[in-house]
Amino acid sequence: MCGIWALFGSDECLSVQCTSAMKIAHRGPDAFRFENVNGFTNCCFGFHRLAIVDQLYGMQPLRIKKFPFLWLCYNGEIYNHHTLKKKFEFDYQTKVDGEILLHLYDRFGIQKMASLLDGVFAFILLDTANRKVFLGRDTYGVRPLFKLLTDDGFLAVCSEAKGLIDITHAMATPANIVPFLPGYFEAFDLKKNGKVQSIQMEQFHCCTQEPAHAIYDTMERLPTRFDEETVKSNIRSLFENAVRKRLMAHRRIGCLLSGGLDSSLVAATLVKLAKEEKLQYPIQTFSIGSEDSPDIIAARKVAAHIGSEHHEVNFTAEEGIQAVEEVIFHLETYDITTIRASVGMYLVSKYIREKTDSVVIFSGEGSDELTQGYIYFHKAPTPKAAAEDSVRLMKELYLFDVLRADRTTAAHGLELRVPFLDHRFTAYYLSLPEEMRIPKHGVEKHLLRESFKGLNLMPDEILWRRKEAFSDGMMSVKKSWYTCLQEHLESMVCVTMATVLPIIQWLINDQFSSNERSSSSSERH
Template sequence: MCGIWAIFGSDGDISFQCNSVHKIAHRGPDAFRIESIHHFQNSCLGFHRLAIVDDLCGMQPMRTFQHPYVYLIYNGEIFNFKELQKTFGFKQDTECDGEAIIHLYAKGGIEFAAQNLDGVFFFCLWDTANRKVFIGRDTFGVRPGFRVSTETGFMAVCSEAKGLINLSINQSAAMPTSQVEQFPPGNVETYSLDAQGRAFLTEKTCFHKIGEPPMYTTFPVEIGSDIKKNIRDLLTMAVRKRLMADVRVGCLLSGGLDSSLVTALVVQESKKLGVDYKIQTFSIGMEGSTDLEHARKVAKFLDTDHHELVFTPEEGVEAVENVIYHLESYDITTVRASVGMYLISKYIKEKSNSTVILSGEGSDEIAMGYIYFHKAPSAEEADEESRRLCRDLYMYDVLRSDRTTAAWGLEVRVPFLDHRFSSYYMSLPADVKMPQDGVEKHLLRSAFAGEGLIPDEVLWRPKEAFSDGVSSVTLSWYEVLQTHIDSRINDSELEEAAKTFSHNPPHSKEALYYRRMFEKHYPGMGRWLPYYWMPKWSKTNDPSARTLKHYKQ
């Protein structure tokens, strides 16, 4: 995890503007640099580094001897950078994976570069010779990115929105905060700089869509006629490539299907790669948590260096405001699920030496894993819902996994969102991916049946949302939150809430509580969240899986 920040065409106090870069210091605690290019007015690049690959030469802004006029800042991992060197015949100055972006750009332009990257990224590339600035973000938006641009030529980018608010366009005008927007995943934008360093958008291109097979050269996986073998092989390679790191790799382990499969493959593949340490696994829950119980069984089965964090309801409630600040969201289910991930990330940072953390995000969206898919009217509608969830992942579960780990200087990696695995799985017939025999993700589970990778009781363990799994059997986390909030907001305040918040009006005291905390840090920015995440085809007013009829059964 790193943090990037850049500003172009500002007539304001540039030294004051640059203070904003420190709002994302948590993303890169290892080093910091800010650089102005002397012949461009009122523009500069900032970078906070979390050193994962090539500790010696990986500082940014990055330049190469072969292309000294190109400056690059990026947050991400390019897993196929060595394969790209062989395919296109360029030689890197460093062992840094992101350097490949510069060489690909020099060879074929920015769209060509983005299309050839097997990885996750948000980058800003500045071609000073041609007075061009390019911004790009990976297909699923695994790495976060925000930007603002105005008709007057002011443009800025940052890994998180908090680094862009309170900037000023010039000495007398503040930048409208409503112009701070998420950069769209799977896109690249081109800006031209004028003589005053002002940036104007000239082109916007979608270089890759979710579900499309990738075009790049990467690690080979032979696809045959056996669907289940293909699933196993593609997910195994997705995990294997994500072990690329010069630091220790660990796993979040909830004891559910997704995190258990990822952890088992990490253990298996790390041994093949000659990793000389036990994989650390991390679980969190309240006393009596179902996740803690199942994670303990998986960790014992896999012989990992297992860590448990038991948190109290009071500790969870106390963390909510910090969680909302880091999330930059007030979505109910996202906030609930983020508290446990935020607290376990804090534990990992303070009590272990793992820096890269693998997690199971993305499986539910790709493999129709949510409990409400049991209620889908047809396979075709379920398939469309799966694709919609994937398109919006960057605003919900992917956002949660990135922000809660980055808050503590960790880097999360999500193998289920590997381009080859996801595009193959999404290409399968819709009816094959549907829940079967009352079990969601039946195809994914059956693909690993008989492999001895994880215990059968975990392989076939029913879906449980992270915010529910951390709860005890008798006391749900969402009930803890609602009980705490109920005494702090009265009924009349909730009735008036719709007048105050016309976009996404809060329909519960919990929603209003989160919205107020969000507005405290990001006033007027409620439209960053397009809608509240809720289960489809289900009669419920609460996003918790525990409210669904199928869960109770």
């Protein structure tokens, strides 16, 4: 997890513009670099680094001797970089996973480069030899990317919108700051004056398709039958593979644990694989809630079962309310459900940063959308309708749950990893017959639960624990976080109205009196 920022064709002083890059410093607390592009004095890169892989040579923009004309700024992790390096016999200069982008681009071009990446990423790639700029973002938008493009070809790019809002540029009409679409790349011509022109916007991967990089996966090909036992075995194999590949890190790994099915599956599998890979430290798990909250109690049972080093963060409504303004700043959204669900994740991430040495944090985002985990799926009119809505939710993840998970962890310099959004795992699950994926016997995510039944990964009561909103599960059953927040907002409205109403009444009375005086004056004349 890092922060990337770039300008192409700026008319303003770059030393002034670059102050905007400092607004995303929280994304990379380990180091910062600001660099102009040779031959283009009005183009530059800014980079905030969180060192996860190759702590010595990981600064960006990344440039290597073999390709002096390529400049790369990227945020993310490429899990199959070793596999691709070996397959195509690339000669590496660093140990950085992102170096694979330079070799793939030089060998195959931008479209194939993007399609072969197994990971989460947002990138800005500059080719000065061919005067091209490329932007790209992973399938589900796990890593954020925003752009601002003016009518005259000035392009500004940043990991978060806050790094673009104060960018100055003379323009006839104001330019919008927009999120870059997940699963796409965009190509620009770079003119001699540093300005750009968009020439291609193309999708390189869709969640319903098996990714192109699957043919180079180290995991064996799966049986293609759709009988229940084969499907459950495939789900287990793909999920375990998704967790294993995400162990790639030089920093300590931890896991958020709410005590629900999704985070418990991630934590249990993570602890199991960490032992197999002989990691030199125990996996830390983290839960947040009030002392008697359902989540705290359930997470405690899971942690005891899997043997993690467990941390509990006490949550109070007062502390949550105080954090709301900071949360909104980092989220860059006023979506009320996202904000409410983000407060707990923001506070537990703050605890992790301040009290522990875990930096790479696993989480269970994406499962509800993929496996039809929301309660309303019980009311889907047909399996086909449920399947279609599942795909819709997957495509919109970058606007809601993925946004929440990235921003609340990045706010405290942590790196998020989400195995449920693994390309091969999601593509396989969405390819299953629609009837297999719907809730059954009154239980949502029935197929996922059945796939892990009898393995003793977690207590059975957790495996079959019903869906509970994160914002409700962290508080006492007597009073939810939703209710606490609602009461606080109502009190604020009451106080505001008590202050404002007399003023409004005074204005009305004064206007009425003024009208009376005007009428009286008119009558006298």
